Amino acid sequence: MTQVTEHGGGVWSLKVPIPDNPLGHTLVHLLDTDRGPVLIDTGWDDPESWDTLVGGLATLGIAIKDIHGVVITHHHPDHHGLSGQVRAASGAWIAMHPADTHVVRRTRTQVPGQWLDYITAKLTTAGAPAEHLAPLHAARESGRMRTVPGLNSALPDRDITPGELLDLAGRRLRAIWTPGHTPGHVCLHLEEEHPSGLAGNGRLFSGDHLLPEISPHIGLYEDPAEEAVTDPLGDYLDSLERIERLAVAEVLPAHQYPFTDSAARVQELLAHHEERLAGLRRLLAQPLTPWDLAVRMEWNRPWDQIPYGSKNIAVSEAEAHLRRLVKLGHAEAVEGSDPLTYVAVGA
Numbered sequence: 445m446t447q448v449t450e451h452g453g454g455v456w457s458l459k460v461p462i463p464d465n466p467l468g469h470t471l472v473h474l475l476d477t478d479r480g481p482v483l484i485d486t487g488w489d490d491p492e493s494w495d496t497l498v499g500g501l502a503t504l505g506i507a508i509k510d511i512h513g514v515v516i517t518h519h520h521p522d523h524h525g526l527s528g529q530v531r532a533a534s535g536a537w538i539a540m541h542p543a544d545t546h547v548v549r550r551t552r553t554q555v556p557g558q559w560l561d562y563i564t565a566k567l568t569t570a571g572a573p574a575e576h577l578a579p580l581h582a583a584r585e586s587g588r589m590r591t592v593p594g595l596n597s598a599l600p601d602r603d604i605t606p607g608e609l610l611d612l613a614g615r616r617l618r619a620i621w622t623p624g625h626t627p628g629h630v631c632l633h634l635e636e637e638h639p640s641g642l643a644g645n646g647r648l649f650s651g652d653h654l655l656p657e658i659s660p661h662i663g664l665y666e667d668p669a670e671e672a673v674t675d676p677l678g679d680y681l682d683s684l685e686r687i688e689r690l691a692v693a694e695v696l697p698a699h700q701y702p703f704t705d706s707a708a709r710v711q712e713l714l715a716h717h718e719e720r721l722a723g724l725r726r727l728l729a730q731p732l733t734p735w736d737l738a739v740r741m742e743w744n745r746p747w748d749q750i751p752y753g754s755k756n757i758a759v760s761e762a763e764a765h766l767r768r769l770v771k772l773g774h775a776e777a778v779e780g781s782d783p784l785t786y787v788a789v790g791a
Contacts, residue, residue, distance in 0.1 A: 452639030517651030544628030571733025624680025644693025
């Protein structure tokens with residue numbers, strides 16, 4: 445049975461499973477509007493996930509063909525994966541921030557071999573050891589290259605414009621651009637009185653930006669075709685403060701559970717990243733590669749127990765933290781090092 449929760453005021457959430465993932469599920473939110481029901485995110489592109497979504501809607505007396513629109517908080521497959529199927533079954537429009545639409549469009553045209561070459565080069569520069577690179581080289585040489593994730597993701601047909609109300613009849617849902625987790629992540633501020641009368645300014649569909657117990661992954665915005673130097677962690681920290689200023693009554697995240705004290709959670713996350721950056725700066729008393737730094741960082745399990753693909757994600761997170769330290773003037777690359785190492789500077 446699909447777990448469906450009513451949040452009052454024409455808002456529900458549906459637990460849509462994520463296959464083989466410790467997160468367990470995505471909370472897909474349903475918002476009633478005067479033109480029909482609108483989904484906020486859709487869940488992973490998987491038969492069980494699809495059946496769960498359809499079944500959950502049915503318990504509310506809603507057929508998939510009744511969906512009027514889909515608003516996507518960000519392009520990741522546990523949020524955007526089923527959007528294309530929903531549109532095909534209902535004719536619904538799909539809205540997304542242009543920065544994430546760019547990622548979807550780029551991924552749809554990606555050649556697996558090109559992506560594999562890019563990842564191999566990135567990990568080599570980051571100082572990954574030969575034994576970690578070996579499977580990548582073997583896959584390239586054998587031609588056994590996996591399909592790039594997101595290759596079949598739906599292209600949105602509407603842009604989400606930050607700061608503006610979405611075109612939802614009878615509802616006031618404003619897009620708040622919150623880059624960090626992805627370049628085009630948005631939170632959605634429902635500017636309506638809380639149905640239970642909780643103090644604060646409406647409710648916030650926070651996607652992955654603000655979760656009650658988890659600090660979302662902040663890695664580099666990977667793009668093989670672009671050389672722009674981004675600062676995802678800086679983007680994320682700025683976005684957190686933007687959300688804090690909204691002073692919402694309740695947060696409806698895409699994972700875990702709803703919560704009320706958004707300001708306290710923002711402060712916890714800001715403190716977490718401040719402590720983490722300080723700890724990494726101490727580690728950089730000696731020159732380290734991004735790989736070296738990732739190995740020494742604190743994760744939810746020992747490094748040797750982290751799966752292969754997750755280690756690549758961890759290295760990307762280490763690089764995002766290094767970017768932030770460099771931008772703050774607290775670390776710098778060691779000239780002439782190969783692979784590239786970084787060292788702390790200043791007090």
